[in-house]
Amino acid sequence: MNLPMPVAVGIWVVIGVLLLLLVLTGRRRIAARTSHLVPSPPAPPAEEGSLGALRLGPIEATYVSSTLSGDWLARVGAHELGDRSAAQVTVLDGGVVVDREGSAPLLVPTASLHDVGTAAGMAGKYVGRDGLVVLTWQVPADGETDAALLDTGLRTRYRADKPRLVEAVRSLLDPSTPSPKDTK
Numbered sequence: 487m488n489l490p491m492p493v494a495v496g497i498w499v500v501i502g503v504l505l506l507l508l509v510l511t512g513r514r515r516i517a518a519r520t521s522h523l524v525p526s527p528p529a530p531p532a533e534e535g536s537l538g539a540l541r542l543g544p545i546e547a548t549y550v551s552s553t554l555s556g557d558w559l560a561r562v563g564a565h566e567l568g569d570r571s572a573a574q575v576t577v578l579d580g581g582v583v584v585d586r587e588g589s590a591p592l593l594v595p596t597a598s599l600h601d602v603g604t605a606a607g608m609a610g611k612y613v614g615r616d617g618l619v620v621l622t623w624q625v626p627a628d629g630e631t632d633a634a635l636l637d638t639g640l641r642t643r644y645r646a647d648k649p650r651l652v653e654a655v656r657s658l659l660d661p662s663t664p665s666p667k668d669t670k
Contacts, residue, residue: 523554524562524636525628530583530593537593538579542654545647547619549573549586550611550639555622558608558637566590567636570611575640577654582621584640594638598623602655604648608639617641619651 552567554560561568566589574585581595604616618639627633
């Protein structure tokens with residue numbers, strides 16, 4: 487069965503539009519489903535230097551996603567936390583700043599950090615053995631929503647930056663550990 491070219495193109499356009507609508511509906515559903523579970527994360531302060539001394543960065547990375555802690559398939563769609571994007575990661579005395587392209591910057595305050603480690607993947611993104619840096623942190627309650635424990639995945643652009651990022655964040659967890667900047 488040979489269809490005329492305009493009919494065939496029209497069918498493909500309709501299929502493409504339907505697929506786009508399905509994706510957008512799914513994203514909205516994920517955001518709605520997690521908006522009552524996760525409060526709005528803190529934004530970095532506008533004043534430069536208010537988060538203390540620089541420990542590392544900025545380094546280039548990909549912000550993979552944030553998930554509910556311990557369930558790396560439960561992607562958090564609320565507050566743009568499920569949107570993958572290129573990012574610049576900076577570790578300061580006051581916390582970790584993830585400046586994401588196309589989304590609001592994310593601040594993981596030092597007091598909210600619980601753990602840092604590596605993983606092979608999360609939320610549908612598998613990168614291989616220990617390819618992601620995973621920050622476990624608590625988003626503080628905002629008055630409407632209780633605090634939530636999240637895992638945030640970052641993939642450094644350069645392999646050499648991964649252990650440096652892990653050590654810099656680990657030094658925030660244990661203040662007696664010297665920062666990577668101090669050991670050079």
